[in-house]
Amino acid sequence: MAGLLPRSLLRAGTSIAPKQASLLRSSIQAQNISRRIYSQSSLNLYSRGFATSSSWKQQYRTHTYDSGDGNPPVKIQIQEPPSFFKRALHFTGRVLGGIFIVTFGSVIALVIYEPDMIVATEAVRMAMHPEEGISDERTLEIEAYIQNHPMVQKFRDDQSLIETRPHLDIPTLLRPNVLTAGVLTGPDRIAVPPLVFADADGKKLFAILHVGEQLCGHPGVVHGGLLATLMDETLARCCFPALPNKIAMTANLDVNYRAPCKANQFVIIKAETTKVEGRKAWVSGRLESLPAPGAEGDGKLLVEASVLMIEPRNIGPLMREVPQNKKLASTTPSAAIGSA
Structure with missing residues (x-):
């Protein structure tokens, strides 16, 4: 005490x-x-x-x-x-180490699970080189058939037509979220990107593609909704060069089915711009079976469609901010059309 x-x-x-x-x-x-x-x-x-x-x-x-x-x-x-210096140095080291681990881990995960997301668009182009970007034998056969078809050779001889693969101009990171360029692509679906021939003025366009067995609405018959989507996208792309800012959205689409479109076949879509008034463009088109090599005349008519495309108001300033080499990718119908 x-x-x-x-x-x-x-x-x-x-x-x-x-x-x-x-x-x-x-x-x-x-x-x-x-x-x-x-x-x-x-x-x-x-x-x-x-x-x-x-x-x-x-x-x-x-x-x-x-x-x-x-x-x-x-x-x-x-x-x-x-000391304060040692504590600050230790804290900085931990932060940089954490950033490195997260970044390195993300790259490894992409390589394992999503290798296509880190591959440059140019590395997967298949327009003139069927062996690039294609792995399975069936897809190689489809690509070789399209590249060597007499109608394709005829389009290439036409100096007024420009050959493109529009789906491959969509950025690789965005492609998985685009319906016809990502979700619907692959073996037994849209095996290879559509091969497109179009003039520079937006007056006519031809697209050749293969529709697989996993695109059916009824057994052996391609779903009518898919055919409408293909017509909407292709007809829209036809008129883009004729519009002031090279982009538009679907205002009206009218589709008429003339015959069942069987799965696992090659088809050709023919589009023509019939009228242009300011921001509006009217386009009509046909979806036909691709004639066999050596066959005379057109293929069987499967679908007819017409569409009214309208360019959004005040889109000009936005499009002028897009670099020239990116405009083609930014004006693909899958990214610009509301209903497609």
Whole structure:
């Protein structure tokens, strides 16, 4: 109890024996030392979060407290917190390490699960090189058949027509989210991107493609909704060059089915722009079976369609911000037409 007596009792030293007064002073000094030690320990606990988790060498400092009256000094070893520079350097290293791990892990995941998302568009072009970007044998056969068909050779000899693969101009990262360029592509669906021949003025267009067995509405018959989508997209692309800003949206689509379109066959879509008035364009087209090599005349008529395309108001400033080499990709119907 003597160590807890207040300092005011020391003022009454004349009424307390000298030996007892010495004991009281020693007790109070020891109490003050314990308070200082406690405050230093609190600082040590506060900084331990930096020191214990750090790989830096721990630093210690020895503190000596002399209680006086001939008693031996008290030595206490207290761990010092790292300097501000070391803490900042350690924090920066952890941040950079985390960024590196996340980035490297994301790249590895893309390589394993989505390799096509990190491949440049030019690396998967198949317009003139069937062996590039195609893996399975059936798809190679489809591409070779299209490339070597007499009608394709005829279109290539026509100097007024430009040969393109519009679906391959869509950015690789966006292609999986585009219906006809991503979702519906692949073996037994739209195996290869449609091969398109069109003039520069937006007056006529021809598209050749293959429709697979997984596009059916009835067994062996291609779904009518898919045929309407193909007609909408192809007819829209035909008139784009004739419009002021080379882009439009479907205002009206009229489709007439003339005969069942059997699955696993080659088809050709023929489109012609019939009228253009300012921001409006009217286009008509036919979907036919592709004639066999050596056959005379046109193929069997399967679908007829007509469409009214309207360019959105005030689209000009937005399109002028698109670089010239990106306009073709940005004006594909799958990205620009509301109903397609």
